Each structure stands twice: as structure tokens, then as C-alpha cells.
Amino acid sequence: MDLNLVLQSLISGISIGCVYGLIGIGFCVIYNASGIVNFAQGAFVMIGGMATYVLMTDYNLPYAVAAICAILLAGLVGAVVERLVVRPLWDRNAAMFVMILATLAAQIVIERLAYILVDDQPKTLPPFTDIAPIRLGGIAVNYQSLWIVGCSVLIILALNSFFRSTRTGKAMRAVSINAEAAALQGIPVSRMLTLAFVLSAMLGAVAGILLTPTQYTAFNMGVPFAISGFIAAIIGGFGKPLGAFIGGIALGVIQSMAILGLGAGFKNVAALSLLLLFLFFRPSGLLGSTR
Amino acid sequence: MTNSPSITSPEAHGLARPRTRHFGSAAVWVLSAAIIGYALVFGGYMATIVAFALIYAVFVSGLNVFMGLTAQVSFGQSAFAAIGGYTSAVLTTTYEWAPLPGMVAGLVFALVAAFLIGFPTLRLKGHYLAMATLAIGLITYEIAVEWESVTQGYLGISGIPPLGIGPFEAVSDRAILAVLSVIVVILAFAVTRIRRSRLGRAFSAVAGSEEAASALGINVSRYKLVSFLIAAAIASLSGSLFVHVVGYVSPEVFGLHMVILAFTMVYIGGLGTVAGPLIGALIISILPEVFRGMKDYQDLAYGVTMILILIYAPKGIAGVADALDARRSA
Numbered sequence: 001m002d003l004n005l006v007l008q009s010l011i012s013g014i015s016i017g018c019v020y021g022l023i024g025i026g027f028c029v030i031y032n033a034s035g036i037v038n039f040a041q042g043a044f045v046m047i048g049g050m051a052t053y054v055l056m057t058d059y060n061l062p063y064a065v066a067a068i069c070a071i072l073l074a075g076l077v078g079a080v081v082e083r084l085v086v087r088p089l090w091d092r093n094a095a096m097f098v099m100i101l102a103t104l105a106a107q108i109v110i111e112r113l114a115y116i117l118v119d120d121q122p123k124t125l126p127p128f129t130d131i132a133p134i135r136l137g138g139i140a141v142n143y144q145s146l147w148i149v150g151c152s153v154l155i156i157l158a159l160n161s162f163f164r165s166t167r168t169g170k171a172m173r174a175v176s177i178n179a180e181a182a183a184l185q186g187i188p189v190s191r192m193l194t195l196a197f198v199l200s201a202m203l204g205a206v207a208g209i210l211l212t213p214t215q216y217t218a219f220n221m222g223v224p225f226a227i228s229g230f231i232a233a234i235i236g237g238f239g240k241p242l243g244a245f246i247g248g249i250a251l252g253v254i255q256s257m258a259i260l261g262l263g264a265g266f267k268n269v270a271a272l273s274l275l276l277l278f279l280f281f282r283p284s285g286l287l288g289s290t291r
Numbered sequence: 292m293t294n295s296p297s298i299t300s301p302e303a304h305g306l307a308r309p310r311t312r313h314f315g316s317a318a319v320w321v322l323s324a325a326i327i328g329y330a331l332v333f334g335g336y337m338a339t340i341v342a343f344a345l346i347y348a349v350f351v352s353g354l355n356v357f358m359g360l361t362a363q364v365s366f367g368q369s370a371f372a373a374i375g376g377y378t379s380a381v382l383t384t385t386y387e388w389a390p391l392p393g394m395v396a397g398l399v400f401a402l403v404a405a406f407l408i409g410f411p412t413l414r415l416k417g418h419y420l421a422m423a424t425l426a427i428g429l430i431t432y433e434i435a436v437e438w439e440s441v442t443q444g445y446l447g448i449s450g451i452p453p454l455g456i457g458p459f460e461a462v463s464d465r466a467i468l469a470v471l472s473v474i475v476v477i478l479a480f481a482v483t484r485i486r487r488s489r490l491g492r493a494f495s496a497v498a499g500s501e502e503a504a505s506a507l508g509i510n511v512s513r514y515k516l517v518s519f520l521i522a523a524a525i526a527s528l529s530g531s532l533f534v535h536v537v538g539y540v541s542p543e544v545f546g547l548h549m550v551i552l553a554f555t556m557v558y559i560g561g562l563g564t565v566a567g568p569l570i571g572a573l574i575i576s577i578l579p580e581v582f583r584g585m586k587d588y589q590d591l592a593y594g595v596t597m598i599l600i601l602i603y604a605p606k607g608i609a610g611v612a613d614a615l616d617a618r619r620s621a
Contacts, residue, residue: 037418088602096417097364101554102601108551109594116587223547227429230422238418265437272426272433279423280411 004138009256015145015214017252018152022207023229024236024244025159026200032176032239033196034090039103040081041229042222043110044201047074048208049217050114053123063126071205078201081106082194090193107222115219122216125209148210155206156245172196176239204229224268231275237285246286315612319566326573331468338464344576345471346532350549351556351568352478353525359563360482360491361518362498363413364421366550367428368526370408371401373435373545375527376534380448381441383535390454394531401527402520409519413512428550435542447541454535467536474532475569478525483565485521494518555597561607570608 023045030038051070055061061069085106089099133142163169174182175192183189207225208217229244232251236243251271258270278285330341350372357363378397382388388396412423435442442448454461454470461470485491493514496504505511534540552575560571579589604611 037421085598085602092602092605094601094605097358097421098601098605100364100418100421101558102598104551105594105597105601107594108590109598112588112591112594116591227425234419234422265433269430269433269437272430275426276423276430279415279419279426283415283419 005260006257008139009260010253011139011141011145013253013256014249015148015252016211016256017232017249018148018245019207019211019248020225020228020232020251021245021248022152022155022203022210023225024232024248025156025241026203026207027230027233028239028241028244029200029203030196031233033172034086034193036086036090036099036103037230038081038086038197038200039100039226040085040107040110041200041204042224042226043107044074044078044204044222045208045211045225045229046111046114046217046219046222047077047201048205049125049212049221050118050123050208050219051205052209052212053125053217054118056125063128067209070209071202074201074205074208075198077110078197078199079194081110081201082197086193086197087190107226111219111222118219120219122218122221123212124216125212127213142214144210144213148214151206151210152245155203156242159241168195228271231271234275234283235278235285237287240285240287243285243287250286315615316564316566316609319570319609319612323566323569323573326577327468327472331465331472334464338468340576340580341573342464342467342471342536344572345468345475345569346529346536347553347556347576348475348569348572349471349478349532350526350529351553351560351572352475352482353522353529354553354557355563355568356482356485356494356525357518357522358557359567360486360494360498361515363515363518365424365519365522366421366554367424367426367431368522368553369428369545369547369549370431371405371523371526372530372533372549373431373542374401374404374530376530376540376545377435377442377448378527379531380451380534380540383452384448384450389456390452390531390535391456394528397531398524398527401523401530405520405523406516409516409523413515413519425550428545429547432542432546435545442542445541445543447539448534449539451534451538451540453538454532471532471536474528479565479569486565490514490517555593557607558597558600558605559607561609561611561613562605564607564609564613566612567607567609574608 023041026041026044027037030036048070051073052063052066055066055069056063059066081103085102086099089102094102127142127144128147129143131143133140135141163173171182171187172192172195174185174187175189179189182192207229211225228251229248232248233239233244235247235250236245237247251274254274255267255271258266262270327341327345330338350368353371354365354368357365357368375394375397378400379390379393382393382396383390408427412420412427415423436444438444452460454467461467485494493504493509496507496509497511497514497518501511504514530545533544556571556575557568558571559574560567560569575593578592600607606614
């Protein structure tokens, strides 16, 4: 097989993998704060791309301002989901799959609202920097891929210092280790849960904005990306942000290799088979301890 | 059953029912019968809607055994409906089998698949189980799309013959409704029997606490597998019924939409109750017809209703009726 083609696929795999990783980290942030797996994660990814598009075209905002507003909007929606859907169930000690269903229902509601408020047409955003791709021998690296990888790495570093150095970040980690003990130390556990949803929604929105120029966004694009993000989180060992990022890249690369070797139709089969392999043989993931 | 000491918390799973029926649960059955009766008498479009509702009621009954009685979670039951549906479709069109043997073959395939899948999958718990089953459902969907030589991909298979045994064929709306009603009643009866049998008590013990159940000598993994097999068999049956009633099958039928719809039905009806799947399926199928003018808002209304029910009435309609009977506050 043509080596250039393989390298080209590898690059696109890594860049989409970073996006999966960011979505996967969003799952981890909420899971660590509450033990909840938020199946509405895809909605935030959709809001990121859609809101940026709407703010740019209908309100003529500059790209960067629109993107920041979209991220803030997603954060707000995250807080609303937490307050209106998750909190009442949390207070009633709802079972795990009730929570899954409720967040899935929240996903459908947000999706439909986007459909009603905007429309059902796929939309795309311009690349962040519109310059011809860099040529390295026979392969072309477009700038959007570099933006995706660069922004993702920056976000990971920022998150890392947030969780290690700030009071709030440390409080969130304390809650994830033991919520009751954290509450005894005077940490407002319930506020941390809201904050986790806001943070995770903003991460999802960033992922959505980064990926929209390379693909497209539409009201119903959230679920497939949420599934990929979830797979990334499982591969990495659920609840481990760095693991989710590595898992995302692994998933992106394997998917693009499957497309290259087997055809585009096998993209999802490859991803889901990878998920099952990990669930059956190494459910604790790459970074998890073997139990 | 209500007096026997139980290690599970029966209320949480809606299992401890008095043997005698009371007003509330009877009302649920009467309402269901009235809707089906109306469709039988007046026929037409309503008959089509109710027929779909009954097929869903079959599917949801299977889900109810696995989720309601055994407290496991599967987002992938659509896989077994797809196996049943496609086996029936292929055997009755390409190979010109009669519907009944085709259905039995589908059942066998679904059971074999459920056995092979269930073995590694059911060891998982919580979110992992939910995700693994979801993946299985989605992979089956992808296979239905990609395996074009057998399934004809997105085009689907058409020209599937109607339900029938020998010279009798259920072609008219009323005949189809009658056949489906009989199947639903038989299933409801079977679920009642299962619930009160040794098997049902084992399911209930597993639902309450797997550790406690195994401490009592119950082989937890075996009963989970049995529950999964029953659910898969019922799902396969519903898939076969669907293709014969509609005469057509495509991958879209067994997508994620089917799973979400079925979950809404099982929760609206009441998880773990016998009448729940039927009344849930009927309500969820008929409601969109009531609000037909506002098509764009249908899914929105589904989502909001679902969230409200999960928060404020987690036991569903049949659950509330039972609670009224037991003079407990719902």
C-alpha cells in the first residue's frame, strides 16, 4: 500500500482523535464528580459548532467572538441540564440506568430545540486560518489539523494546572475521591457537580468548534461523536482524563486505518469492535490498574 | 408472596403484587382492551397504529423481563429484533419458506447470538453493560447496512408475505390485529407465570442484590443469561412479526430510534409490571397521532415527557395503578 496514503490517514486520524479525546475528557470530568455518565455530552459538541455558525452568519460576529460565545452558551446549557434533569434525579437517588435514560432524553430535547430554532441543514465553518496546506514530501498537512492538535494539547495542559493548582480544581478532585469526606471538609459538593457539568459542556463545545471546519455540523451530529468520545474514555480507563485523550487518538488512528483498509462503511464497526474488545478483555482501560 | 420475607426490595422493582387484582391494575387492562377493541371495530388508520403498538408491546415485554424483573440494562435488544426480522424476511422471500418456520429459524439464530454475546457481555456491570449492549445494537445495524448480498443494504427487502399458517393468512387489518392481540395476551400470561415461578423469584433476587443472591446459592450469571435469552427470543419474535405485518424491512427499522422508543414505552407503562409494556406501547404509539399537527415538536415532547416521568413517576402508569391498589402513596 502507498506509504503516503497511510501517513495521510494517520494525520487525519490523529487530528479527529484529539477531538474524540476532548469529548472523552468531558465524560470523565462529570463521572469523577458524580459517578454519572452523561449521555447528553454529544449535545454540547453540536451546540459548539451550531452556535458559532449562527452567531457568525446571523449576527455577523467575528469568528473568535462567536466561538467564545458558543462555548459560554454550551456551559450555560450544561448548568441547565444539571439543575433541571440531573439534580432532581440525584436527590431522589435514582438508579444508574434511570440517569442514563434521563440524560439521553435531555440529548433528544436539546437536539430537537436546535432543529426548531435553526434548521436541519448540515453546516460548516471556515478553517481557522485559510492558508494552503503544508507539503511534506507526498503528504499534505492542513492547518486545521494543526489547530486541532495544538488547541487540544493546550486545553489538556490548562486542565491539568486547573486540577492541580487552583482551589476549585483541588476541591473537584477531592469530591471525586470521596464525596462525603469532601463535604465534611466544607467543600460544597453540589456546586462542584454543577461546575463539572459546565466544564464538561464547554470542553464538548470546543471539540465541536474545532471539528466543524473539517467535517460539518447538524442538529443530529451529537450522538455519533458522543459515542466516539465515550469509547475514547473507556479505552483510556474511565475517569482518567489523560487516558481519555490517548484513547481518543488511538480510536481516531484505528478508525482511519479501517477506512483505508476496509472502506468507509467499516468506520463505525471498527470503533464499536474496539469498544467491545476493551470491555471484554480490559475494562479498566489502558491506564487503569488490572483488577 | 407479599408475606414471604424477601431479601430484595420488592417495591423498587415493582415485584411484590397481591395475587388478587384490584381496581387500579384492572383499569389499566380495561383501557388497553378498549383501545384495541376500538381499533378492531372501526379499523382503518387506527388499526394500523394499534398493530404497530402491539408489535412494540411484544418487543417491550422482552425488555421488561430483562430490565424490569432482573434489573439489568440492555440498549441492544434491537439487535435480536433485527436478527429475527431479517431471518424471516430472507427465508420467506429468497428461499420461499412459510412464515412460521422462518420465524422459528429467526428465533434459533437470535438465541444462538444472544448466548454467544451474553456470555462475555453479562459479566459487565452498570455503564459498561449499557455501553457494550448499545455497541452490539449499533454493530448489528451496521451489518444490516453493509451486508448487501443478503440484506440489500439501505434498500431493504420488500415483498415479504403476510403472517399465516397453511391456508389462513392474516391480510386484513382486523385479522392482523386479532393475531397480534392473541400473541400479546399469551406473552402477558407467560410473563405473569415467570414472575411467580421459581425462575421469577431468582430474577427478583438477582435484581435486589447479586451478592445476596449468590450467597443464597443462586447462580447469578446463569439466571442473568436465562433472562437475556428470554428477552432476546421475544425481541426476535417482535422483529419477525414486524416484517410480516409491514411486508418490508430495512436497517432503519432496527436503529437507535427503536431502542429509545422502547425505553420510553417501558418506563411510561411501568418497569417490571405485566400490563406496563402494553399500555406504554399503546400510549406512546397513539399520542403522536393526537398531536399530529405539531410534527416538529413530537420528539421534543417525547424527551420532556420522558424526563418528567423519570423524575416524578418512575414507576409508570401501571406502577401508579398498583400503588393506588396497595393504598400506598404513589
